[in-house]
Amino acid sequence: MGQEKDGLTVKKSEDFSEWYTQLMIKAELADIRYNVKGLPVYMHWSTKSMKKMYRIMENILENEGHEPILFPAMIPEQNFKLESEHVKGFIPEVFWVTEHGNNEKLEEKLALRPTSETAFYQMYALWIRSYRDLPFKRYQSGTVWRYETKATRPFFRTREVHWIETHNAFANEKDADNQVIKDMKTTEEFLVNKLAIPFIFFQRPQWDKFSGAVNSFAADALMPSGKVLQLPSTHFLGQKFSKAFNVKFMDKDKKEKYVYITCYGPAISRIYGALIALHGDDKGLILPFDIAPYHIVVVPILFDKTKTKVLKKADEILRRLNDYDIFMDKREEYTPGYKFNEWEMKGVPIRIEVGPNDLENKTFTIFRRDINKKYAIKEKDLEKEILKIKKEFTSNLIKKTEVEFKNNIKEAKNFEEMRNIIENEKIARVCFCSLDKEGENCATKIEKELGAFVRGKKVGKIEKPFRNCVICNKKSKEVVYVAKSY
Template sequence: MANKKKEVPLTGITVSKEEDFSAWYTELINKAELADIRYNIKGFVVYREWATLTIRKMYKKTEDLLEKKDHLPLTMPSLIPESNFYLEAQHVKGFAPEVFWVTEAGSSGKLPERLALRPTSETALYKMYSLWIRSYKDLPFKRYLSCQVWRYEGKMTRPFFRGREFHWIESHNVFATMEGAMEQVKEDMETTYQILQDECCIPIIFFQRPEWDKFAGAVHTYAADALMGSGKVLQLPSTHLLGQNFAKPFDVKFVDKDGEEKYGYQTCYGPAQSRNYGAMIAYLGDDKGLVLPFDLAPIQIIIIPIIYKGKEKRVLDKANEIYNLFKDKYIVKIDDSDESVGNKYYYWELKGVPIRIEIGPKDMEKQHVVIVKRHDGLRFTIKEDFLEEKIEEIVQNYTKEIKEKSLIDFESQVECVYEKDAAVEAINNGKIVCCGFCSINMDAYHCAEIVEKDIGGFVRGKRVDYEKHEFATCLICGKPAGCTVYIAKSY
């Protein structure tokens, strides 16, 4: 069975993830046909079939979860008049350098006003909210959009991680009180754990971002950092407490129980992004290719009939029998192409199909089949009579096993330091630094710049779930510490 091949076949990945992550990721994207960067606009990428199928499953899970938590979907135009855009001063300052502008249409030429391709939807949506929300009875008002956004990014683009057009879900909510809004922020963080840790098997931790790194227009930003290993982090979904910063310029008001007209308190949140997919495949993948949680795999079980001349029909019949056993419960496929068996193994491992079932004439004689699990490579021989039961068991445990293996304990990544030199050493040793800091307000920005320049990491902010109180002074300036922050390298 394919033992003629010892060399890596055309479909295999040739670079080790540990040795050169960046080259490994590029090869994974190309060989598993996940994205194509040859589209002829810089920074715009085609997501191919296999990636689209999984991303869609991720979105569906997110949408279902949001709807369970009483968010309803809306469909908004993707263009925003320039005038909307200028209503919230901080917001426009943050996004203006990144906007694509539509200025012309058809044969009639110039449009009377420039239209932004939405970089995010606040300024489009809140104009409508001011028309829709009338009374305290309308609150909480919880909505979401599944859409794409465009940002004229200066940084290097990388498929799924950063591009000039990307797909996401954004939720936008209005409450009668600041407390209500803050409760939503907490719910959003819980939702993020449910999606990223439970479904995608990516370990995360939430930080309250420093003032200089928050969403343009927000009171506070709470962002999930994925723990990508070796102390490196990647920003994933964030949720933003907007307070009344947008409600006032956009006139989002309601008549309260006491008959008075008041401004609403708002939050916004981006639970799903193409970037979640990028983080997942980068984090879980190995040198054979993709590793995918069971629910998110476009094909969950691949059946490989091992065909010897003269015995084709019997083997294919058996393969079909097995296919029929599972087709109503799982996404199953028989690979009866004329590729070699070895190439088929490599190919479906590259694609990350969780379970492979091999069936050949010798197996049939012994009334057994061979099962191989993708994520750990374990190979079983199982009596046909127990096949259904065994597959059920594997399915039940598959994603759980990936999680057990891959969820990093945050504390194990962290090193507490009291001096700058120790911080540099810790960062270089692949650790996340925990230290005292002046504050996370703008007055500490100068210290943060020094962190970036001298330590080679970024201040990720204050941990949300728990704050250590053991640092007397700021790591950088030596003044009394106002808080404890974490510093890490980021993708």
């Protein structure tokens, strides 16, 4: 793939959008030349990381009592019609399967699932009978399809999304509420501890909920473009869907009751987009340690005279570090410098160089991508040093991104201040009349004037309004956050 792999020709700070676009092909992440709009091919370098992300998230979910399951990708049109808000929200985005073979019509149109509530809950109605079956917690790793009308961009917004969805049924409202709180903790464990992505969990305004939900909660992260990107969201569906799909159980008191349902949807491909956008620098990607395809790349510095000895030493490194995902780059058609640039662009956390000088001095040369520093260590210290970097790596990333994130949230006392903050690619914290239906007019004004959105109120911490609504000047019920968004 010759020239395409060469370095980036633009700085991230100067043109984020072009930087992101160049990375797609040069780091072998995604190719948008596939001949359907909005459906990129995800190449091996991103796929390897996304597979690791799936595995981490699936482990967290299984430890939390979710079992895996596989539903069909096609959902009959009739299923959608059972929950009236859900049908309104999702039908415009559905891809429809209508034919088979040579122009033969199907008996019924089938939706390519945009989300799976209407597939899952009809089966829950068959499977759940007694309080003994509850909680009933399932997750599915897979793909959903939505006919997006907004501009698409690999990972951020596409017509095919690689995600996980959980669907949980409970005997009572309190258990369901607790699940929503657990989902938020799961999100923090995944995004912050594993991927170094800072975010705020918002309770969304009533006019911006998941279609069919009683309440929606979503994690927003801020991208370098100044727009927020919605990451995992969790939804309290109450008994809306259980009534629509007749999901009942016999309780201990011998009464038949409808279950309470929650669902949660971490979109792996989108989260991957967020992390490359946040951590990368002018050289290219910086990947959090646990999801890097290779944790370590070994580059032997090869000269004819010392080649055999150097390769032997490099093999020793591979042996000593075989608990890690480690790769030796011994391609002879490229110079060491070319290889250094390539692996730095691809965001490999650690590079170990070994050449004739290292042999002589009994050292290895280490380069770490979190702080972009190169230094020598004694041969015998190898395992210790790598373990140290492993421990520090992702927390170094989160320290940096958290400071940036906090610095980009600014309080606005009035509309003009809010405009300034938004135009400077930051998030505005403002007082706002209401997140119930009556606040929607004020939100629409913000959207029209600034192209920005009321993202909701912060979860977990009650913030008291300190002045009147930034738009209508009526008494504020809430402190909300306003930002442009993808």
